[in-house]
Amino acid sequence: MGTLRGLLLAAGSCFRLCERDVSSSLRLTRSSDLKIINGFCIKPQESPRAPSRTYSHRVPLHKPTDWQKKMLIWSGRFKKEDEIPETVSLEMLDAAKNKMRVKICYLMIALTVIGCIAMIIDGKKAAQRNQTLTRLNLEKKARLREEAAMNAKTE
Structure with a gap:
């Protein structure tokens, strides 16, 4: 009984560690401007420019x-x-x-x-x-x- 309980505790702590690592890496990519994908850096995208031509919402x-x-x-x-x-x-x-x-x-x-x-x-x-x-x-x-x-x- 003791070994089974020990295995379950070990598996749970391992799962929590993996979960913590995944969530921290996701937080890093969301918050940073540079995204690292397969070792390559991608420049942050510029903010979309305002359309030069404004559209009025006229009813046809x-x-x-x-x-x-x-x-x-x-x-x-x-x-x-x-x-x-x-x-x-x-x-x-x-x-x-x-x-x-x-x-x-x-x-x-x-x-x-x-x-x-x-x-x-x-x-x-x-x-x-x-x-x-x-x-x-x-x-x-x-x-x-x-x-x-x-x-x-x-x-």
Whole structure:
């Protein structure tokens, strides 16, 4: 038991020494300006120069088509077509498209609910008139049997 414990302690101290050496060498390369790689010295890199040409973060503009102008008006972004500027940002057009999509979805939901209610009302009226699918199918089959019997008699 004692030898196993001694081996574990020795392995742990060896591991700590290796870890300390690795971390100190990493600290040395991070903090120094000169990096030593395979015995060669590399000059420190100069600080990056400021770009000679400054970039302004302008939003790209787009000349809207007639359809896009209508969408801008319908989405509520502008009141009249005269108020729409010559060029608009693509973000404004995307926002108008998204608003129109939402309005169209709400319209489709409302039409679906209205259609369902209309079908329920029509079905209840048909049930009051005793006009069910079962009765319609039985009448159709009886009519087809009569026609088949009439054709059999004439032939």
